[in-house]
Amino acid sequence: MKAAIYSRKSKFTGKGESIENQVQMCKDYAQNQLKDKNITEFLIYEDEGFSGGNTNRPEFQRLMEDAMIKKFDVLICYRLDRISRNVADFSSTLEILQKYDIDFVSIREQFDTSTPMGRAMMYVASVFAQLERETIAERVRDNMLELAKTGRWLGGVTPIGYKSNPVTYYDTEMNEKKMVKLTQVPEELKTVKLIYNKYLEFKSLSKVETYCLQNNIKTKRGSDFNKANIRLVLNNPVYVKATDEILEYLESKGITCCGIPDGEHGLLTYNKQKTIYGDNGKVVRVNRDTKEWIAAVSSQKGIIEASDWLKVQKILTENKDKVPNLGKTHNALLTGVLRCAKCGSTMQINHGHQSRKTGETIYYYACSMKKYSKSVRCNNKNAKVAELDLVVKNYLKKLAMNKKVLLAKLSEQNRKSKEFNNSMNREETLKKSIAEKEKQIENLINKLAIDDEISDLIINKIKSIKNEISELKKELVNIDTIKSQFNETEVNLSFISMLLDRCSIIDTLTDDEIKQLIYALIDKITWDGEKYEIEINFIGSNKENDEEYKKK
Structure with missing residues (x-):
């Protein structure tokens, strides 16, 4: 039988019931009190720095996903409120566990859902626990309100002109x-x-x-x-x-x-x-x-x-x-995505003059910093909306035509992204190892100060550990090189494939549908009015394989 252990702590501190202590106490309880369940393996789920006010916690979500595929037979936690501080959330969690025939054990309250009485008492305890928390919270709020009435600063965002x-x-x-x-x-x-x-x-x-x-x-x-x-x-x-x-x-x-x-x-x-x-x-x-x-x-x-x-x-x-003068609106495609190449600000729609030939109003993309600073902070030239929108539409058509090549590149990028994520995990392990070895050296130096009779042995040991640290640091440098080259985000290839199919019929789509494609496929577009150049960065682009497009 497999048992899942879930532990949670709201803050990263060394005080109180630490994550490690909670896990160890759950293991001890299982080995001593749950012998009849014949537990042979523990699956550990740890959320540190997350509140129990809701269930939006990464490890808790993984726990629930594993429960739905019956990856374990019993869930053990140190205390009820480690699962949730909210009765409704706790109740829905318990329903999921019961649906998949998974027992729940809370060692602090010694509740076991394998019995009807255990289930009933657990619900009662969770209700009273929430009542106690809400009563305490209300009392704290009342005290804070009374303090506020005295004119004391009670914290929060410090206003400009002051420091706390x-x-x-x-x-x-x-x-x-x-x-x-x-x-x-x-x-x-x-x-x-x-x-x-x-x-x-x-x-x-x-x-x-x-x-x-x-x-x-x-x-x-x-x-x-x-x-x-x-x-x-x-x-x-x-x-x-x-x-x-x-x-x-x-x-x-x-x-x-x-x-x-x-x-x-x-x-x-x-x-x-x-x-x-x-x-x-x-x-x-x-x-x-x-x-x-x-x-x-x-x-x-x-x-x-x-x-x-x-x-x-x-x-x-x-x-x-006052009613603002909004003027005539224009459904430009690039609002929210287009940025100024000179200062990085967003580009907004400006109403221009009427065309002498057609009588239609010509609209422009203009740098917002240029607009609000009256060209003092930026003087990037405006771009015609119709021209830039057409360039981007043609770019999306080109992506659709080269769909196979693009998906192959993205697949390779996903493979490297996995390598990147593995490197990140290895990086944490290396840093911990270096810290432990540096602590060993510190202890040996302290020992050397006390007992100089074995100084040669201690000095040799220190040299050996320093060499080990040097090798670990070299590996860290290699990981930094990998980090500088790759984007850690994997892309959904099937979703991208579906969007590219839509790009092939872009001329039949509405402006709103085209906007959705742009927001989904394009990470950033920049306009350089001096060079009269637009640069388009495809989503998921990285330094090694930048899927970008420049057009003058």
Whole structure:
């Protein structure tokens, strides 16, 4: 009989029940308590650094796939919540195991689904475990909300103009406590003031964006400002010198305000977002209703006058209510894929002039950086939409005509990709071996300091280990060479083959169908207006075998 052991830990730490300890305890339990099952082989599945909030974990998914082909007869875990912290997920997992006649054993709670009572008690325990977790989480949230009302910084994304520093303090009972405090970054606050001043001057997010691009003004992380993050700066009350008028404005939006405004200190907001699980099982952050927000007077001094901050909010609201002038749309094929060869920015659609011959409007692909910086940061020449779209369509036709040759190249690339993946596994093993041998040398040196009578033996041993490390490092260098040559991603040949068949009838397809082909088959397209050249990179291309196409 084969047994699967599943272990999980949310964080990569050396504390608590480690992955290795969980596995060993499961093995010990099986050998001592499950002798009647005659287990002869263990299959190990380990997820480290993954939450139990959902089942979107690589090793857990592999475990379930193996369960569906009856690769093992019993699943053993250290504790129920290693499988899932969610009752619904746990229940569906148990149903799959029962469907394929696989027993489930949890050694901590000592439940065994091979008996009716064991199954019933397991469901009851999982329900109460979730209730306990949700109660604790609710209590923590309530405590955090109360702390937020005092104006303390509780963590999160630090706004531009500030940095967060951990500080230690003592409470009234002289117990050591830790908290995070915001401190001002003067240079960044100059940028914030500039953004507010320019918005009051231009009354337009686009114009402020252009100004920032032209003057190379960067965000906290060194990237370019765009309309979205400029709006975040302008909306953030952390910068305003809070007054009664500011609190009245926020309260009119449904926000709960705490503290006494003094016309000097700013406001910290809390509880603006919540975490949910998306349809794909990934964690996403979504905005809460403003009625759930909290704004509290902080210990940080504001830098924007209340009157100016309110003017900014008024302009933002007025501009938001305006209907944008979208003009006539054009179903260009390369939007989202085409990039500027000079600066790497996306290429957008620009409306050009009307043709004298046909009367039709001519559309152009234009670099977005060129557009928003008014040609200061980039001056790549525009490209006619019709011309570039035709080049790409002809390229796809050419791919279809050379289908056999292309699939043969991709098949060879897949073979090398497997070699690459094997090399990556070998790389981890080599690094561990090197670390272990370096530790051996360290121990031998320590021993040498204590006992010099066997110094010759120890020195020879150290030399021997150093030679072994040298050989291992040479192998690592070879792996680095392989990594620099190959793309680690394998491509689905049958899927590519089907798409290439579609390319052969591209003239009969709709624009939306052609777009789908482009997104599926082409990794990147770049336009160089100086050379009047388009470069197309086929998906899965690599440095050794770059399936690319240039056209002037």
